[in-house]
Amino acid sequence: MLYTRPLAALIGELQKLPGIGPKSAQRLAFHLLRQDSGEVRRLADALLEAKDRIKSCSRCCNLSAEDPCELCLAPGRDDLMLCVVAEPRDLVALERTREFKGRYHVLGGLISPMDGVGPEQLKVTELLARLGAGGIREVILALNPTVEGEATTLYLSRLLKPLGATVSRLAFGLPMGTDLDFADEVTLARALEGRREL
Numbered sequence: 001m002l003y004t005r006p007l008a009a010l011i012g013e014l015q016k017l018p019g020i021g022p023k024s025a026q027r028l029a030f031h032l033l034r035q036d037s038g039e040v041r042r043l044a045d046a047l048l049e050a051k052d053r054i055k056s057c058s059r060c061c062n063l064s065a066e067d068p069c070e071l072c073l074a075p076g077r078d079d080l081m082l083c084v085v086a087e088p089r090d091l092v093a094l095e096r097t098r099e100f101k102g103r104y105h106v107l108g109g110l111i112s113p114m115d116g117v118g119p120e121q122l123k124v125t126e127l128l129a130r131l132g133a134g135g136i137r138e139v140i141l142a143l144n145p146t147v148e149g150e151a152t153t154l155y156l157s158r159l160l161k162p163l164g165a166t167v168s169r170l171a172f173g174l175p176m177g178t179d180l181d182f183a184d185e186v187t188l189a190r191a192l193e194g195r196r197e198l
Contacts, residue, residue, distance in 0.1 A: 007033070059130075061106040061123040063088045071095075071104060078102040080137035082165075084127065084156065086110050086144060094142060102140075105130060110148035111155055119155060127156075131163045138166040145172050145190075 015025035057069035081102030085091050107122045143149040160167045173191030
C-alpha cells in the first residue's frame with residue numbers, strides 16, 4: 001500500500017468525480033492536506049449544504065435552493081418562449097449570453113439507450129404538462145449536437161409539434177475564429193443548412 005488508509009480513501013473518493021483521474025485525485029488530496037482545518041471544513045460544509053438544500057425546481061426542473069427557482073420567479077421574462085436544455089449547466093451557458101429572455105425546462109439528461117436512459121427517466125412528462133397548460137408560443141430545443149442529443153430532439157419534436165407551439169432548435173455551424181479547412185463535414189453541412197440572408 002502506497003498511502004496510509006485515510007489518504008488512500010480520500011484519493012479514492014476524489015477519483016470518483018467526473019474528469020478526475022488517479023493523478024488529479026492525488027494532487028487534489030495532497031492540496032487539501034496542505035490546507036488548514038478551517039479551509040477543509042468550509043469545503044466540507046459547502047458540499048453538505050449544497051447536497052442538503054439544492055433540489056429540483058417544481059416548474060422548470062432546474063437545480064435551486066428555492067422552489068420555484070429564481071429564474072421562474074424572475075419578472076420580465078417572456079412566458080411565451082420555452083427553451084429546453086438537457087442539464088442545468090446548459091441553462092447556465094445560455095444565460096451567460098444574456099440573449100434569451102424566455103423560460104427554461106431542464107430535462108435532466110438525454111435519451112441514451114446504451115446507458116439505459118429512456119424518455120421515462122427524463123422530465124418529459126413535466127414538459128408536456130407545461131405545454132398542456134397553454135400559453136407557450138415557441139419551444140426551442142437547445143440540446144447538444146450528439147447522437148443522444150439528436151435522438152432526444154427528434155423524439156421531443158414529434159411529441160411537441162401536435163401541441164400547437166412552434167418547435168425550433170438552435171442553429172449549428174462554424175464557431176467564430178475557425179478556418180473552414182479545420183471544420184468536419186457534418187459541421188460544414190449544418191452551417192450550409194442553417195445559412196441566412198444578410
